[in-house]
Amino acid sequence: MKQDIYNQEIKDWDANAKFYVNENFMPYQEKIVRKKMYKFYNIDKSQAVLEAGGGIVKLLKNSVLIDFSTKMIEGCKSINQAEKCVQGSVHDLPFENNSFDVVVANGLFHHIKVQGLLDKTCDEFFRVLKPSGKLCIFDRAPNLVPKLMFYVRQPLKLIHKPKSTCSTTNEVQFLESDIEKIISHGFKIEKRMYLINIFFQSMIILTNIFQYLFGAKAAIIVQRISMPLAMVVEKIFSFKFLCVEQCIIMKKQ
């Protein structure tokens, strides 16, 4: 583990938690992206689900969430039963072997990578999943657009501290080689989907700028007005080479 980076990541996520507290703050993500994502994951209500690095989300009936940030867990407890929200790191899971049908890791893997915890975390996910269990991943797509965005963000971080729902000081890219690494821990890709095309992403960036300049209320108004257009654009242009994110379903072998 890279201890200094790990500690900094906890600090950054504690600071970012305020962006997750109210789902109205991120209607694009909640009403378009998350809906599309979970439809793709196709999780049965009866299945036992672990939301790994789950942040602040409304949990399904049989879901449990783990996150290492105190603030995220506080927020999670405010909208779910407290016992379903566990504080801890995904590289050392406090759960029995073979206890989950599904592990969901949304926006988690590139953070695990920078913390030097990719191998341990994959072993833990393998251990707690039941035979043939699913590992559902949402992370950066393997094309030029997220790479470019990554390089644009770096100088911006020198000007101001990360102020967003996904950015941290030590952020790294998520590459095909990382997917190969996950596979090597006993998983096989079952399905893959690309999402958040560059037009939709531009609308998100535009509202972030509004939020930065005029505050949250202005950003929410802009998002609400542009929502129908965002939905149409996202539906039509979700090709691999146009998208900044991807969802992968992997099966435990």
Ligand SMILES: C[S@@+](CC[C@H](N)C(=O)[O-])C[C@H]1O[C@@H](n2cnc3c(N)ncnc32)[C@H](O)[C@@H]1O
């Ligand atoms: C990009 S956010 C995604 C949150 C949530 N999955 C979602 O889709 O809204 C990444 C989350 O992973 C958590 N996280 C990062 N590293 C972690 C670790 N080693 N153990 C547990 N949680 C971690 C962060 O605190 C943060 O809540």
